[in-house]
Amino acid sequence: MNNAITTTQAGVAETNRSRIMQHLYHNGISSRAQIAKALGLTPAAITKITAQLIEAHIIEETGDFGGAKNRRSIGLTLDTTRFHVIGVKFARSLVQIGVFDLAGNQSSLTTLPYVSNNTIGTTIATVHDTIEQLLHEDPTIKAIGMAVPGPYLRKNGHTAVVSSMQGWRNINFIDEFADSFTVPVFIEQDARAGVLANSLFDQDSKTSNTSLAYYLVGEGVGLGVIEDGRIINGALGTATEIGHVSIDVNGKPCDCGNIGCLERYCSTPAIHQMLIDDGTIVKDAASMSHTEACRALFALARNGNKAALAMIRTIGTYVGYGCLIIFNAFNPQTIVIGDIVSEAGQPLLDQIKTTVKQRAIPEIYESTTIRLTSMPTDAAVLGAAAVAISYFLDHPSEFFNLK
Amino acid sequence: MNNAITTTQAGVAETNRSRIMQHLYHNGISSRAQIAKALGLTPAAITKITAQLIEAHIIEETGDFGGAKNRRSIGLTLDTTRFHVIGVKFARSLVQIGVFDLAGNQSSLTTLPYVSNNTIGTTIATVHDTIEQLLHEDPTIKAIGMAVPGPYLRKNGHTAVVSSMQGWRNINFIDEFADSFTVPVFIEQDARAGVLANSLFDQDSKTSNTSLAYYLVGEGVGLGVIEDGRIINGALGTATEIGHVSIDVNGKPCDCGNIGCLERYCSTPAIHQMLIDDGTIVKDAASMSHTEACRALFALARNGNKAALAMIRTIGTYVGYGCLIIFNAFNPQTIVIGDIVSEAGQPLLDQIKTTVKQRAIPEIYESTTIRLTSMPTDAAVLGAAAVAISYFLDHPSEFFNLK
Numbered sequence: 001m002n003n004a005i006t007t008t009q010a011g012v013a014e015t016n017r018s019r020i021m022q023h024l025y026h027n028g029i030s031s032r033a034q035i036a037k038a039l040g041l042t043p044a045a046i047t048k049i050t051a052q053l054i055e056a057h058i059i060e061e062t063g064d065f066g067g068a069k070n071r072r073s074i075g076l077t078l079d080t081t082r083f084h085v086i087g088v089k090f091a092r093s094l095v096q097i098g099v100f101d102l103a104g105n106q107s108s109l110t111t112l113p114y115v116s117n118n119t120i121g122t123t124i125a126t127v128h129d130t131i132e133q134l135l136h137e138d139p140t141i142k143a144i145g146m147a148v149p150g151p152y153l154r155k156n157g158h159t160a161v162v163s164s165m166q167g168w169r170n171i172n173f174i175d176e177f178a179d180s181f182t183v184p185v186f187i188e189q190d191a192r193a194g195v196l197a198n199s200l201f202d203q204d205s206k207t208s209n210t211s212l213a214y215y216l217v218g219e220g221v222g223l224g225v226i227e228d229g230r231i232i233n234g235a236l237g238t239a240t241e242i243g244h245v246s247i248d249v250n251g252k253p254c255d256c257g258n259i260g261c262l263e264r265y266c267s268t269p270a271i272h273q274m275l276i277d278d279g280t281i282v283k284d285a286a287s288m289s290h291t292e293a294c295r296a297l298f299a300l301a302r303n304g305n306k307a308a309l310a311m312i313r314t315i316g317t318y319v320g321y322g323c324l325i326i327f328n329a330f331n332p333q334t335i336v337i338g339d340i341v342s343e344a345g346q347p348l349l350d351q352i353k354t355t356v357k358q359r360a361i362p363e364i365y366e367s368t369t370i371r372l373t374s375m376p377t378d379a380a381v382l383g384a385a386a387v388a389i390s391y392f393l394d395h396p397s398e399f400f401n402l403k
Numbered sequence: 404m405n406n407a408i409t410t411t412q413a414g415v416a417e418t419n420r421s422r423i424m425q426h427l428y429h430n431g432i433s434s435r436a437q438i439a440k441a442l443g444l445t446p447a448a449i450t451k452i453t454a455q456l457i458e459a460h461i462i463e464e465t466g467d468f469g470g471a472k473n474r475r476s477i478g479l480t481l482d483t484t485r486f487h488v489i490g491v492k493f494a495r496s497l498v499q500i501g502v503f504d505l506a507g508n509q510s511s512l513t514t515l516p517y518v519s520n521n522t523i524g525t526t527i528a529t530v531h532d533t534i535e536q537l538l539h540e541d542p543t544i545k546a547i548g549m550a551v552p553g554p555y556l557r558k559n560g561h562t563a564v565v566s567s568m569q570g571w572r573n574i575n576f577i578d579e580f581a582d583s584f585t586v587p588v589f590i591e592q593d594a595r596a597g598v599l600a601n602s603l604f605d606q607d608s609k610t611s612n613t614s615l616a617y618y619l620v621g622e623g624v625g626l627g628v629i630e631d632g633r634i635i636n637g638a639l640g641t642a643t644e645i646g647h648v649s650i651d652v653n654g655k656p657c658d659c660g661n662i663g664c665l666e667r668y669c670s671t672p673a674i675h676q677m678l679i680d681d682g683t684i685v686k687d688a689a690s691m692s693h694t695e696a697c698r699a700l701f702a703l704a705r706n707g708n709k710a711a712l713a714m715i716r717t718i719g720t721y722v723g724y725g726c727l728i729i730f731n732a733f734n735p736q737t738i739v740i741g742d743i744v745s746e747a748g749q750p751l752l753d754q755i756k757t758t759v760k761q762r763a764i765p766e767i768y769e770s771t772t773i774r775l776t777s778m779p780t781d782a783a784v785l786g787a788a789a790v791a792i793s794y795f796l797d798h799p800s801e802f803f804n805l806k
Contacts, residue, residue, distance in 0.1 A: 011443075153766055156766075158766075234733055236767060238730075239732065239734040242732065246762075258762045324648075329648060331636075332638055361564060361659055363639065
């Protein structure tokens, strides 16, 4: 099982450029000697590659700074404010476009009008116009990342299913956007964008970012997994679609064709339906959006409403069943639960852990961290930006003339 | 997301040695020019590395053979009969020890007496003695591979659960075997060994061996997945444990602590219980072993027994539910179904495909090959050998003095 790509000479050079950029990105100012030691590269290789990166204005020298044994040495830095990316998050009814620097700091955010099945075309046109305008205003934008609901067929450009809003299936994201702009566009399934954002920007996740799962529980239920330092994609790009794994083969039918999909039990539309069926906890649930209804439930629970807390325990049980699937299928070191449902907070997390503890293999339960995201929910668009930033850091020669 | 390991100079050298060995292993006699072209390496690099491999007697020159444009050139070959490995397959009640050459040709096979919970200690002692004897007789044996039931905790050496035979949990395979012999020992979960065997030896799988799942349906239910050319292991080595993914969160309890595990519905113990409960199809099922009872059922079905065929359709439906989990979790290009249950043959496969077609996302159904293994079931021990062979081909410097 070899990773064949990195062993050609051009491949090794690009990998080492990328590793130096990533080292500076994650560790801040470093001397050449520190980089050489951290990456196992020779001083000669470091000198050559850093010269190239400095000439291309990707990294730069700082003044002297304290090196090993108090010797002064010249620092190198990757100025994360120098380059910008655009992140576009396509949820079912919510489309947001943000501009970020490489450290994930947001310089602008545009939220498009609420999308329905009938207005998808208009929305797409607005996305084009907004991006054109942003590129015109900010020449430091190097790339665009887009996050779309899964299962996303990465090679053909379509999402295969968008439960409760099938109109998105008609959009071919590749045809629509890939060659539309002066900078490259990278399109990824939303939960996979989320795991990239966690590995890049979340201080708590960074330490375990070679074995990390981001479990998105929102309008859909999705999963992104970094296994041994690499994203799991699958042959068509539709792997890690936990939302369509069945938890009950005789259960509720799903738009995807399967029966009993996890998504049918703990996504915001599922919770919204629970609230409508219940009729008492959130009395006007039927007139709310999915997100509004869920947030009303979570607010009641925070105020100690017992019926609301009981419903959160039901939801936590289902989210916990999903964690058990993740344990057995992917065995990551850390599961980060994010998106709207994670706003239910501690009572949700407690129930998830209770459910998982009851049913998991003890050794796996004890060694796996399950926690709620520490990134704000509205930062979901940051996941889209993370797709572009990851690509930028991984493939510098596609953005600069490096030889 | 970089693969950090291969970019040190020693790492690149080892990777390139391994790639040349693998090229010769998979493609047979090749000239230096052919290898250089196939692997994107410079002629100088090829000359240096092949000289080293020839000096270590890993590869050798053949006489002239036809090169490009009818020019004669010297061939290189990796003689797969020169080195042997031992494969040890630990199933629940069946332990087999085989000696194989690098191409998977078996030169001997020892089947140990039927194992029960009480005789596991004796069995372990016999494994030691048998291996010692084989190593004494055959100095070309370079490594030992062992395949054990999952979930196998690779770092600590224990299997976490062995449904229906918990005595195996007390064995620490690493403590027991890792440093016991004059050659190195590599221990792997059985289905992962199976996917390696398929990628090395199965002509039909070789073409898709960068995206391949081996779905073991036997005394246990397991899965090994090669994603983008690499095995998915998980943080503790317990990933891809599909047998303990629940298909019904309110279903049958499992020894692992979970409820409704797939393994409870289509493993040979589950089928055996179905036959005992039925009482009519295989009348003396209660007095048979799991495997015997299953084979009696399959024989009846082959002879057209309608009740037997109906039960195979039930089994195929459950195996199909497992394929749906594999689709959504891993999205491999090919799923190969192996071990005892695959002996049910075409009626089983037909039902699996029917079930999957009804419930899968059409694009994934259409692009995924599902087939029964073309390797004989008794070749399961070959999977253990494949673990050793893969390691040998991936890490030559651990077996030879190469510098």
